[in-house]
Amino acid sequence: MRALKLAALMLLAVACAKEDANNSGTASSTASSHGSVDLTGAGATFPYPLYSKWFSEYAGSTGVKINYQSIGSGGGIRQLSEGTVDFGASDSPMSDEEMSKAKGGPILHIPTVLGAVVITYNVPRLSVPINLTAKTIADIFSGRITKWSDTRITSLNPVLTLPNTDILVVHRSDGSGTTYIFTDYLSTAVPAWATSVGKGKEVKWPVGLGAKGNEGVAGQVKQTPGAIGYVELAYAKQNSLATAAITNKAGKTILASVPSVTAAAAAAAKALPANTDYRISIVNAPGADSYPISSFTWILVYQHQTDAAKGRKLIDFLNWALTEGEAEAPPLDYAPLPSAMAASVKARLTTIDLAASK
Numbered sequence: 001m002r003a004l005k006l007a008a009l010m011l012l013a014v015a016c017a018k019e020d021a022n023n024s025g026t027a028s029s030t031a032s033s034h035g036s037v038d039l040t041g042a043g044a045t046f047p048y049p050l051y052s053k054w055f056s057e058y059a060g061s062t063g064v065k066i067n068y069q070s071i072g073s074g075g076g077i078r079q080l081s082e083g084t085v086d087f088g089a090s091d092s093p094m095s096d097e098e099m100s101k102a103k104g105g106p107i108l109h110i111p112t113v114l115g116a117v118v119i120t121y122n123v124p125r126l127s128v129p130i131n132l133t134a135k136t137i138a139d140i141f142s143g144r145i146t147k148w149s150d151t152r153i154t155s156l157n158p159v160l161t162l163p164n165t166d167i168l169v170v171h172r173s174d175g176s177g178t179t180y181i182f183t184d185y186l187s188t189a190v191p192a193w194a195t196s197v198g199k200g201k202e203v204k205w206p207v208g209l210g211a212k213g214n215e216g217v218a219g220q221v222k223q224t225p226g227a228i229g230y231v232e233l234a235y236a237k238q239n240s241l242a243t244a245a246i247t248n249k250a251g252k253t254i255l256a257s258v259p260s261v262t263a264a265a266a267a268a269a270k271a272l273p274a275n276t277d278y279r280i281s282i283v284n285a286p287g288a289d290s291y292p293i294s295s296f297t298w299i300l301v302y303q304h305q306t307d308a309a310k311g312r313k314l315i316d317f318l319n320w321a322l323t324e325g326e327a328e329a330p331p332l333d334y335a336p337l338p339s340a341m342a343a344s345v346k347a348r349l350t351t352i353d354l355a356a357s358k
Helices: 002-033 048-062 072-082 097-099 136-142 177-187 189-198 213-222 231-237 258-271 308-321 340-351
Strands: 039-043 066-070 089-092 107-121 168-172 209-212 227-232 245-247 294-302
Touching: 039 072, 039 308, 048 066, 048 231, 048 308, 072 089, 072 097, 072 294, 097 294, 107 177, 107 213, 107 231, 107 258, 107 340, 136 168, 136 245, 168 177, 168 213, 177 189, 177 227, 177 294, 209 213, 209 258, 213 227, 213 231, 227 231, 258 294, 294 308, 308 340
Parallel strands: 039 066, 039 089, 168 209, 168 227
Antiparallel strands: 089 294, 107 227, 107 294
């Protein structure tokens, strides 16, 4: 019976992936049908709800059209490295090895906003959010906890009656910055996870069913009683999915929100050196009010632009995003950059070289 259930879910995952691909194609063709595209980008699904709004508003106010394909951080890094897009987007910073392979020379990491990766689940008839610790989450996603009624979960949730049903883990099937943030957190907070599964845009999952994009994971969890997965906060809210409260480094159990993500960023912003390249992690941040699975998300651009006109449009857009665009973040459940950091990032934009243009 369990085998039949898993087979059905695998078919559903394929359907979700096809739908996601169709949606991406539709978005791309729609952008093209409204006239010539000025800039092209690809990458992270994590910030897509916000980026989609940004690109639409920016086109309306400036006439500059930006075509962005939400294909995952790994795809965005690959396309920028190959020079097939004008900018990439990622929730995981590029490694030194990835940077060295980029065809267009040095790449700048431009943090845009902060977001939260949440643990979302489908357990009917619960009156309050489930509480989880990093160790419990690691045990679930490594297959050591397989039932919702396991005492390692129920002991954290004495007011809830959890069913004696199977847990189905749903994880990303594509190269994903969301996966990087999630596994970075578990590797930081749970030593056993660091030495077994580890962290990365892609990892070898011990258990579970894969789905493409934040959209795919959210869709699988929503349609499957007993499922648990990890997605960016905006996707959980869009799909009316429950999210877990997680015990942070200070020992306080806290839900993801704009204020709790902002709290996680505050200490990191203060500790940044003057000449940082912004490839930093803020998971498991200190502070009683910090949500522990918080992260920056980055737009990736070449420092040396080979097309002066496109390079200027890209700089102008990024300056807009770091000022007017930041105000659009909280309504969509993203946290704007701390003001001092936004000013520092804008100063970094002045180092983008248009003189290399021909």
